[in-house]
Amino acid sequence: MSIHLTLLAAPGGDATLDPLLGDAPLGERDLRLASAARAVLSLHGQAVRAPSTRCSQTADAIGLTAAPEPVLRDLDVGTWRGRTVGEVAAADPDGFSAWLTDPDAAPHGGESVRGLCRRSADWLSSVARGSGHTVAVTEAAVVRAVLIRALAMPARTFWHLSVPPLDTVLLTWRGSYWDVRFGHGSLPEARRRLLSRPTAVRLDGGDGGDGGDGGDGGKECRQSGACAAPSWPVAQFPAPPRGAVQPQRTSPDPLRA
Numbered sequence: 502m503s504i505h506l507t508l509l510a511a512p513g514g515d516a517t518l519d520p521l522l523g524d525a526p527l528g529e530r531d532l533r534l535a536s537a538a539r540a541v542l543s544l545h546g547q548a549v550r551a552p553s554t555r556c557s558q559t560a561d562a563i564g565l566t567a568a569p570e571p572v573l574r575d576l577d578v579g580t581w582r583g584r585t586v587g588e589v590a591a592a593d594p595d596g597f598s599a600w601l602t603d604p605d606a607a608p609h610g611g612e613s614v615r616g617l618c619r620r621s622a623d624w625l626s627s628v629a630r631g632s633g634h635t636v637a638v639t640e641a642a643v644v645r646a647v648l649i650r651a652l653a654m655p656a657r658t659f660w661h662l663s664v665p666p667l668d669t670v671l672l673t674w675r676g677s678y679w680d681v682r683f684g685h686g687s688l689p690e691a692r693r694r695l696l697s698r699p700t701a702v703r704l705d706g707g708d709g710g711d712g713g714d715g716g717d718g719g720k721e722c723r724q725s726g727a728c729a730a731p732s733w734p735v736a737q738f739p740a741p742p743r744g745a746v747q748p749q750r751t752s753p754d755p756l757r758a
Contacts, residue, residue, distance in 0.1 A: 504628065504631060504673065505672070506672040507545065507637070507669055508670040508671075509667060510641040511556045512535065513527060514553070517660070518641075520587060522578045522582055522585070523581075525555065526554050527562075535558070538563055538667045539563045546635065547633070548635070548638070549568050550565070552570070553640065556639060563638070572624045574640070575642055576611070576643075578611050604657050615656045617643070620646070625647055625679075644670060645662045651681050670684070
């Protein structure tokens with residue numbers, strides 16, 4: 502039996518779109534958009550959500566009775582929580598640059614991108630062992646991390662994935678790989694930035710392995726034509742001030758990329 506998972510990113514909290522790092526209540530406009538998103542969700546067996554205020558409000562606005570799931574919590578930005586992206590880039594340009602380029606960096610003292618990817622991969626593995634259709638209202642960062650695992654991409658591509666708020670990502674477990682389809686949410690057509698075709702990645706040996714470290718020879722892309730990297734729009738950030746150190750990756754192992 503196929504196992505289905507629908508991911509929906511709550512508005513706000515995405516460092517590529519929202520200047521404020523950390524949790525915050527939704528504004529009236531976001532609540533209206535969330536309410537409109539209920540029309541795009543198909544029938545499901547259970548619903549879960551990240552424990553943040555914005556995810557709770559989003560689930561309520563959609564009309565979901567969603568259980569809080571701590572594993573779906575946002576990337577912990579430590580001492581940067583409550584500050585804006587611009588403030589952090591100005592105060593700690595080297596740390597900010599490292600955060601965007603090195604998945605193992607945690608200059609804020611919180612969680613690294615790779616740590617989030619592994620946490621999300623463990624949760625995705627538990628979904629694959631379940632049944633039915635689950636809807637998860639979560640953070641944009643968690644959606645990125647789940648996609649990195651499902652698509653067997655390296656963790657360093659994390660910030661290159663654009664996750665529009667309130668648009669759905671539909672994943673189907675086929676026993677050894679995830680089908681990934683990008684659906685439609687409540688945003689106007691002009692603001693949707695989605696892939697126009699489904700993508701599937703075969704994970705030989707099941708859903709085990711090191712989360713967020715995809716790209717080895719045991720994984721097979723199943724796309725139309727050649728196995729090419731998905732062409733998501735690159736996330737946009739304010740440029741760090743001149744003189745910021747650009748970290749260099751020295752490991753040749755693609756699983757550590």
